[in-house]
Amino acid sequence: MRTTIALSAVMGLAMAVPSVPEAVAGPICGRSSVRVLIPAPVPVVSWAENIGYDRDGDLWVSRTLQNVIDRYDAHGRHVGAVRVHAPGSVRLGPDGRMYATSGDNPINMVPGLPLTGRIVSFDPAERKPAVTTIARGLGMPNGLAITADGTMYVGDSNLGVVKVRKNGTIDRAWTARAPKNLAPNRVVNGTGMNGVVVSGDTAYVAMTSSLSSRILRIPLSAPERVGVAADLTAPLPGSVDDLALVGDRAIAAATATGQVIVVDLRTGSRCTVNAGRPLTSVAVAPDGRSLVVASEDGSVAVVR
Known part of the structure; x- marks a missing residue:
């Protein structure tokens, strides 16, 4: 969750987000439409931080300010x-359970405070799912990706990119070599490690605050060899x-300025859809033909 909650959310309610210039965000995606699927229960207070589908096609929405996943x-x-306390990402695991980061609160960025961030899990097949803690010792965990063997990769806005083994222990040797938060350099041109996806042997990580909306490319076998996958809004921040x-070659990114930007990882070509409100997250719908986006005002929309 970004620390500018109140300002950006109020701006999103007050006006439609203006279009990003084509030179910055790429051409407008052809034949696109945006339809609200879930209206905001309580605008802003029901801030929808993240979304994820379970095996039955039900959608889980993390409402961070309300400490609940709907x-x-x-x-x-x-x-x-x-x-769930301050939930961030919610993801389907290979075992059919849902996994979520917990502790996605800016207070967990304060230096010297205990590391209280966690990964939790629950069985969506249960009528009243019981929440189990899987991993502890995280800072401000937000983004989450889970591989087929159960390994978890976390975008932690305090610690950076963190690898968590299936048994819940942190792989500290791997994590020490991965990009850190608040340690920008020529490649890591920002802070606020956030969204994470894994494709094959590579993790892709977004930074909330980046000089170019950069997506990092991190080889799972050598996280110190971090590179640039795409700069989504360059030359502007x-x-x-x-x-x-x-699919297997493109990434969709949700932006706080209200766009969904889709980039082809092989060619670098991009297109954008304006959703008209600050966005927090994006997921591929079960039909495979549309995207679902969550927003700071608490609503969820379908983008075709």
Whole structure:
């Protein structure tokens, strides 16, 4: 979650977000449309930080300010919820359980405070899912990606990119070699490690505060060899939040300025859809033909 919650959320409610110039965000995606699926229950207070689908196609929405992850069916009807402290990303694991980061609160960026961030898990098949802590010792965990063997990669806005083994222990040797937060350099041109996706043997990580809305490319076998996957808004700065894989060669990024930017990782070509409100996260819908985006005002929309 960004620290500019109140200002950006109020701006999103007050006006439509202006279009990003084509030279910055790429051409407008052809034949695109945006439709609200879930209206904001309580604008701003119901801030929708992240979204993820379970195996049954139900959508889970992290409402960070309300310490809850809400469940919605395919028609956008509220059908359940679990209590999680300051939830961030919510993801389906290879075992069919849902996993979420907990502690996505700017207070966890304060130096010297205990590291209280966690990864939690629950079974979406249960009528009243019980939440279990999987990992501890994180800072301000937000983004989360889970590989087929259960390994978890976290975008932690305090610690940087963190690898967590299936048993919940932090791989500190790997993490020490990965990009750190608040340690910018020529490649890591920003702070606020956030969205994470994994494709094959590579992790892609977004930084909320980047001079060019940069997506980092991190080889899983050699995290110190971090490179640049894409600069989504160069030459201007931007504010990229969560990411989603689109097929095996493209990434969709949600931005706080209200755009969904889709970039082809092989060619670098981009296109953008203006959603009209500050966005926090993006996911591929079960139909595989549309994207679903969550916003700072608490609503969730379908982008085709």
